[in-house]
């Protein structure tokens with residue numbers, strides 16, 4: 001039995017197969033409509049979510065399966081003091097696969113170690129968010145036609161942003177990628193990530209001003225400042241509007257540079273950009289459903305001819 005805790009749990013070849021499957025699902029949805037009949041997905045969300053939880057649920061419903069779960073720790077037995085290890089033992093009796101989001105780093109991993117069903121990490125604290133990374137990679141591969149040979153700028157809260165940590169990890173396995181980290185000093189990407197890049201001999205640059213690097217980018221990955229992970233509100237207020245992507249700044253960008261964002265957006269991308277062809281963040285959310293469908297089929301070992 002397989003779980004998904006980290007994007008590196010799948011090899012590059014396995015990811016290619018997963019993305020091929022996701023692209024086939026995109027083109028031939030009806031073919032998959034009954035593939036998970038009789039199967040149940042449990043969504044155990046101890047932290048807020050819109051896209052991740054609902055796209056998992058939509059994915060399972062699109063496959064003909066059903067869903068159960070909770071969307072807030074307060075309405076689960078966690079409020080009575082139950083551990084994730086006990087909860088997952090119980091969920092294992094009720095469902096065939098589980099997607100879990102938790103504010104504590106490593107909680108889904110603890111759950112996986114006690115589980116009788118595949119567990120998917122749907123975000124653990126400021127650590128990892130592998131299914132967002134699968135979504136990001138599928139979006140890039142589908143729209144750019146490749147996963148390698150580009151310069152990617154990651155902008156915003158690179159310290160607490162788990163989507164950024166997972167994406168850098170995953171992209172570090174592809175050829176000819178240059179990373180440009182764009183953040184205020186206080187929100188720089190953690191040392192363990194830059195050390196990993198240095199060890200692998202992968203080029204990166206750290207800058208504060210977005211305008212300075214914009215003309216070089218093939219991809220711009222924007223993120224919000226992660227309010228819930230700040231220790232004091234003053235710092236959050238000082239940093240929250242550090243970057244706002246406007247039409248003016250977009251004039252500096254190459255004509256084919258794609259803008260990605262895991263969403264939710266707060267203020268960091270002006271709504272006037274939404275109509276720009278290069279803004280693909282809403283498409284990205286759609287790819288999130290296809291890739292989660294492919295992931296559920298893969299972890300449940302269901303093959304559709």
Ligand code: NCD
Nearest residue numbers: 051052123163224262263264
């Ligand atoms: C992200 C997350 O939860 O980390 N959201 C998502 O799943 N698409 C990004 C964020 O909350 O900023």
